[in-house]
Amino acid sequence: MAKIAVIGSSSIDLVVSADKRPQAGETVLGNSFETVPGGKGANQAVAAARLGADVTMIGRVGDDDFGEIILENLKTNGVNTKYMEPVTHTRSGTAHITLAEGDNSIVVVKGANDHTTPEYVKKAESVIREADVVLVQLEIPMETVEFAAELCDKLGVPLLLNPAPARPVSRELIAKASFITPNEHEFKLLFDGEDRSEVLKRYPNKLIITEGKEGARFFDGEKEWLVPGISVPVVDTTGAGDTFNAAFAVQIAGGKSVYEALEFANHAAALSVTKFGAQGGMPTAEEVKRSRE
Ligand code: ATP
Numbered sequence: 134m135a136k137i138a139v140i141g142s143s144s145i146d147l148v149v150s151a152d153k154r155p156q157a158g159e160t161v162l163g164n165s166f167e168t169v170p171g172g173k174g175a176n177q178a179v180a181a182a183r184l185g186a187d188v189t190m191i192g193r194v195g196d197d198d199f200g201e202i203i204l205e206n207l208k209t210n211g212v213n214t215k216y217m218e219p220v221t222h223t224r225s226g227t228a229h230i231t232l233a234e235g236d237n238s239i240v241v242v243k244g245a246n247d248h249t250t251p252e253y254v255k256k257a258e259s260v261i262r263e264a265d266v267v268l269v270q271l272e273i274p275m276e277t278v279e280f281a282a283e284l285c286d287k288l289g290v291p292l293l294l295n296p297a298p299a300r301p302v303s304r305e306l307i308a309k310a311s312f313i314t315p316n317e318h319e320f321k322l323l324f325d326g327e328d329r330s331e332v333l334k335r336y337p338n339k340l341i342i343t344e345g346k347e348g349a350r351f352f353d354g355e356k357e358w359l360v361p362g363i364s365v366p367v368v369d370t371t372g373a374g375d376t377f378n379a380a381f382a383v384q385i386a387g388g389k390s391v392y393e394a395l396e397f398a399n400h401a402a403a404l405s406v407t408k409f410g411a412q413g414g415m416p417t418a419e420e421v422k423r424s425r426e
Pocket residue numbers: 297316317343344345346347348349362363364365367370371372373374375377398399400402403406
């Protein structure tokens with residue numbers, strides 16, 4: 134069984150849908166309200182667990198009701214939450230999402246996620262040491278991401294850095310990661326203005342650029358490949374990137390080549406966009422297998 138450790142964020146998304154977005158000082162009536170578990174770390178942990186990996190998540194929740202809901206959801210999906218301890222007198226991370234006029238506007242409050250410190254990650258060193266692949270994203274403090282990369286480098290554990298949401302990242306951090314998976318927008322921010330093929334050549338079998346329904350691009354040391362995406366009826370693309378990263382990591386942990394892992398990740402992510410919600414459509418390994426027959 135592939136062992137995966139995810140160092141990252143968790144949150145509850147508070148989603149309201151309305152016909153019209155309120156202006157400053159205005160009150161409008163909404164149509165519906167939902168709470169959905171999210172956060173890139175938790176999403177990737179759930180996706181990897183559904184795909185059959187042995188997953189431990191390392192992060193923090195608040196000591197509020199949302200924290201309990203986040204932990205319950207992770208456990209229900211089979212994720213080990215030993216290193217997801219609540220922070221006292223602190224709220225869990227939340228995302229306040231308004232869906233109106235065909236678009237969304239979001240306020241993110243990081244809350245307990247900011248307490249995912251290097252010291253806390255250090256406490257989980259034994260889990261990281263045992264992992265086949267460690268996954269990290271950019272919704273926790275940058276010093277923690279950098280510490281995680283150093284620790285993985287020291288322990289010789291492969292680190293997959295998903296540089297999302299888009300934030301600048303140091304060259305040292307990129308150097309320490311075994312894989313880095315920006316989408317096109319994040320790629321432009323990281324390698325500002327540089328020629329895509331040149332950058333891909335600099336990071337063979339390491340830099341993977343995701344291109345939405347087109348699939349994912351990488352350079353294998355000899356040739357640049359666009360591993361084609363899978364055409365599906367789209368319901369909700371939220372969480373496609375999270376499913377993709379988790380699926381890729383599980384395959385690499387299982388000894389697959391980068392090309393094979395990307396084929397599988399494209400299939401898993403395509404399945405995820407056919408259902409509502411970030412975690413709603415995340416498939417099991419069996420579902421991915423069936424979709425490929
Ligand atoms: P998101 O933020 O929507 O979760 P992202 O912006 O991080 O995703 P994308 O490049 O949009 O990243 O998508 C990641 C992967 O998900 C793609 O490489 C592809 O495999 C799959 N994917 C995304 N959108 C679609 C789609 N419409 N149809 C099929 N596959 C898709």
